[in-house]
Amino acid sequence: MSNSIGEKFKITSFGASHGTAVGAVVDGCPANLELTAEDIQKELDKRKPGTSGVTTPRKEADEVQILSGIFDGKTDGTPIAGVIFNRNQHSKDYSMFKDTPRPSHGDFGWMMKYGNYDYNGGGRGSGRVTIGHVIGGAIAKKLLKTQNIEIVSHVTQIADIKAKPQDLSVIKENIEKNPVRCADLDAAKEMEELILAKKQEGDSVGGIVETIAVGIPAGLGEPIFERLDGDLARILMNIGAVKGVEIGLGFDIASKTGSQVNDQYQVTDNEITTKTNNSGGIVGGMSNGMPIVSRIAVKPTPSISKCQDSVDIEKMENKKIEIKGRHDPCICPRVTVVAESSTAIVLADHMIRSGFIHPTNLENKI
């Protein structure tokens, strides 16, 4: 198994839902970035469950401890290990899933591939392991902030309810005002009601999460196999429930003509920009200086309490399954922070790789 991502700014993640701890080692962060445990805790708190009716009622304390990599309040160039010791895990709930894979869950793959599957709470297949992504993302965001790069993710659709587009400043303000993290407050209200209704039915719903990154210089990403769009697509598709990734116009571009969607250039104030941003800030695998806009399709949480068909993989026979427990009826609000973190990790990595941030010492000019 490989649990690392990134080339220069690299995350190695570890831990399982009901094991001793979950965490990540962040390697390659240049020295002299001011960093505290609070910088990471703040991001972790956004993905914490139990904060509203639209997420799982499980309480997770999720207090991060930094084990290494900080000296005198600043990074010192050495790996930053962040760890959260697990608490409040109810392992009694899961033994029934030992040989019975849950529909559309990853556990079937785990059983087939490794032959010693920690089925408690989804083991390492649990959404809880995205804590590692968020630790990495929090540090990446802090690093990007020194370059005036900002990233925000928000929910744009839940089931059939679509949010109206908003300005970035509105998005940043409004997502903190509702548990769905949707910038259109009217839609947010509807979304919340729908999620609660589905929860009552023992069902779940999917949605779409958009991520916007601003302040990126032109020339990030490499044009053939280590493209910025390819690397973003990978890390976003790697998020557990994601089944689609698009940049800029995305799938809508398929029905357009070149003359409709080409982003034409202009010089204004001695700066080159494009008049439209149908490319979502990336052309030819490289950033063009415009905001980078991606969207991901998030499937409905597969854990639903309705009765479903499954199998006993040991006995090789059919078997019904009912998944009780405290599951998120909709994962989208919590996915926003993971999407933000994942985007930040890729951008921080490429900022170093492309020479915009010095690889070893942030104080060195480049």
Add this chain to the structure above:
Amino acid sequence: MSNSIGEKFKITSFGASHGTAVGAVVDGCPANLELTAEDIQKELDKRKPGTSGVTTPRKEADEVQILSGIFDGKTDGTPIAGVIFNRNQHSKDYSMFKDTPRPSHGDFGWMMKYGNYDYNGGGRGSGRVTIGHVIGGAIAKKLLKTQNIEIVSHVTQIADIKAKPQDLSVIKENIEKNPVRCADLDAAKEMEELILAKKQEGDSVGGIVETIAVGIPAGLGEPIFERLDGDLARILMNIGAVKGVEIGLGFDIASKTGSQVNDQYQVTDNEITTKTNNSGGIVGGMSNGMPIVSRIAVKPTPSISKCQDSVDIEKMENKKIEIKGRHDPCICPRVTVVAESSTAIVLADHMIRSGFIHPTNLENKI
């Protein structure tokens, strides 16, 4: 720049549109795979332009030469270098683009990032460099065939014209019968007419390409950062004109409930399958034994002959641009072979990585 992809089955691509040659080194193919230049040529011929009205009228001979890696008609475990020497390139056409980026082309990024941009024929940013992908893909497909894995890509949409779903056997047969490589022959006819009409207008159109891979065992891909869906998303998004990637239901899953889309398990003939395949063959980052289905959104070719706004990056002033030349009015038909190749590269790599194919010698049982 990094021009390699893959961990165990690795492609390193080189060359530019109007340079001396384009090619690829394929490293990590196990020994004892029967392989000839014809195996590769056959695939290259599919992406060759000039074969119908819907692609560019440029003629490219594209005869591949294998420089290494074959002994006694079989791979010997050493790197396979494939090269095509360039001919029929008209460098005189391109000097006007030296400092004037074409809208929605990658050339702006090249200019910003490298400062010595080979603008002839798009240089290394040209679609012609996908020859490297196809060389790698042809070998990957031959390797996968030994494991009874088959991959096929076809056009499912051009502009607003959508093909009706077809069975795999029909798809394989029908795509060879029309220049659009669409399996619905009625739609294919309409698509062809639309493309030719847009060509007349000096415009271009986008579309959607679907890839189906069958015969993959359960357990391919690693569950966290080197997921099969993530790696597919990356390599597909890396294809020049792609702005979106989806697996299984893709973006449609966002509007569904868990009870509508969960893939429930069943045992039939002592085999575990799912009753539906909304997951597109991948759950939790790992294959589940069902067909792997992906779709990519392909943007309209940005090279159109209509007048567009651009800039002179040296003089930092606005400038009009008209792109004459022999461009594809729709890139989708030729993208099919690149999507097929890219998918094959990722699957071959993961088949070795997961222990389904022996890493050094195909005759060794695993």
Add this chain to the structure above:
Amino acid sequence: MSNSIGEKFKITSFGASHGTAVGAVVDGCPANLELTAEDIQKELDKRKPGTSGVTTPRKEADEVQILSGIFDGKTDGTPIAGVIFNRNQHSKDYSMFKDTPRPSHGDFGWMMKYGNYDYNGGGRGSGRVTIGHVIGGAIAKKLLKTQNIEIVSHVTQIADIKAKPQDLSVIKENIEKNPVRCADLDAAKEMEELILAKKQEGDSVGGIVETIAVGIPAGLGEPIFERLDGDLARILMNIGAVKGVEIGLGFDIASKTGSQVNDQYQVTDNEITTKTNNSGGIVGGMSNGMPIVSRIAVKPTPSISKCQDSVDIEKMENKKIEIKGRHDPCICPRVTVVAESSTAIVLADHMIRSGFIHPTNLENKI
């Protein structure tokens, strides 16, 4: 900075001498290997200081805690994080080295490169960070044992005192009988006395550590750039005090003729072996089935209490330095376990990479 090594069996190390903790994440160990914290603790205890007069009198508890990767007493294929919280560190001893590099220590590089140097106890440049190597090595050794591969390191020279060659079984027995970990007990006694004499003088001595690995199948390692000898040389040279690495006859081979040193083949008991092992088990970058024998040159501990010349890098002026504290007068005995661990990491990695051990599940036959 990059703190990872290995391709399939990969170690990511973290932590500093006087920070909160030191540890490592071991990624890529196949599932179903029986493993306990004791397996790791046993190896860590060998490198623990304070156990005899020939090492530093510092006491380090060094109790390892496994945070992840074990389920039901066996590895489950997920990353194994091992951590040791630091105790008994005297940070007051080191502030004088903030701007004054110690001769032949790494700290000058740290100061130049990162600009925020944790000078306490050598920070991450301390020998204490080899705890990460030993955690990885302990797991690698357990994994290799399932394939009947055994590795042992011993001291063959301290200053001018050279041990007489011994059989493997004698080596294994005798190194536990003396604090120098030398298999020639007479030489060991002399070495111990010399080390204690140098300690009295406030000086230190170097030596040579040999590592022997038996049971390795032929065909490990790849012939060009990922050779077994190259990878061993790298990981051994990476050990802090090492200034030379040799395989088989090593530097003595330079003065020989081909007819003197070529290892001629023979068939005995339906097995191919070589009559001599001047190659040290590796030819053409690949193992040949004979014992793998390496030796490393270990420099005298640079921390000596004699007065030395140094500089103040802030003031850019000359400055005398005296390094007080509890330093090892000879690092060789403790280096043995690090050499053993490092060798085990490389061999485990290549056993998986070459298909001798299944990459995901130890119970799968290959």
Add this chain to the structure above:
Amino acid sequence: MSNSIGEKFKITSFGASHGTAVGAVVDGCPANLELTAEDIQKELDKRKPGTSGVTTPRKEADEVQILSGIFDGKTDGTPIAGVIFNRNQHSKDYSMFKDTPRPSHGDFGWMMKYGNYDYNGGGRGSGRVTIGHVIGGAIAKKLLKTQNIEIVSHVTQIADIKAKPQDLSVIKENIEKNPVRCADLDAAKEMEELILAKKQEGDSVGGIVETIAVGIPAGLGEPIFERLDGDLARILMNIGAVKGVEIGLGFDIASKTGSQVNDQYQVTDNEITTKTNNSGGIVGGMSNGMPIVSRIAVKPTPSISKCQDSVDIEKMENKKIEIKGRHDPCICPRVTVVAESSTAIVLADHMIRSGFIHPTNLENKI
């Protein structure tokens, strides 16, 4: 198999001794380096055989052709593919080695590991594949020259004949004056005579090659697993006939005390240097600004015409072997250029990785 080395400045090598071609793709060289085929040819000519009695009388034209990566006389940031088509290969000489490994040759490993071994001229195990190293090294040296870094390798020992130490300027001048590439002209004469005498006997001799690199800034290399000394040790040990690598004092340091060998610092002319260079320019895995000095132990060419014992691996029986053909009686003179190239590749890679050379565009200041 993996045929790549380097992280940012990366070489992918391909080709076999008697195949169609040998070559390399050099990826990651920043744009705007002036480069011609002659720059590479000049280095290749140094390793060319047939130029004196001390090397093989085989003639190899070895004319390199650059296929990509150069635009307007300068690198453009894209991969540089260099290829040499093979000529003058006598495949008839080698069929007898199909199932009979040559003592101390790599071919036994190839037979065991890949099962389809190109035995002609040693196939990909031939020293001829170091052409790939030299292509990479020539580009690396040109890149390093822009930073005033210079690298030179010379023979310091053949069998028991040791050269007297010389100043760098003398070394550079004298190695061109004799076929052994030894800087001590008296020793060179003796070495030449000894090699010719051994050739007459059908035997071969080993030796030692030293490499000196000057002009390297302090802070190259990373302190734990991607150390400069570790990376140099790996690439040097990867050279076919090398059995030992040492840096600075190397194995001699084992018999010294700390007070004898510690490199003490001094400030002179507002620059920090060390009074001695026993560390060979690398401490704690990082360069310290002093010349980087390494030595490698080169074994006698294993191909000797004397009768030797071997086996038939198919029949599993003993068999005598006599290796006729045109072999180098001593490989050391030709190894010098490979050592120089290998050192250059590692240094160029680390210069980019550590931020001393801009990763994409040489004209960008860092």
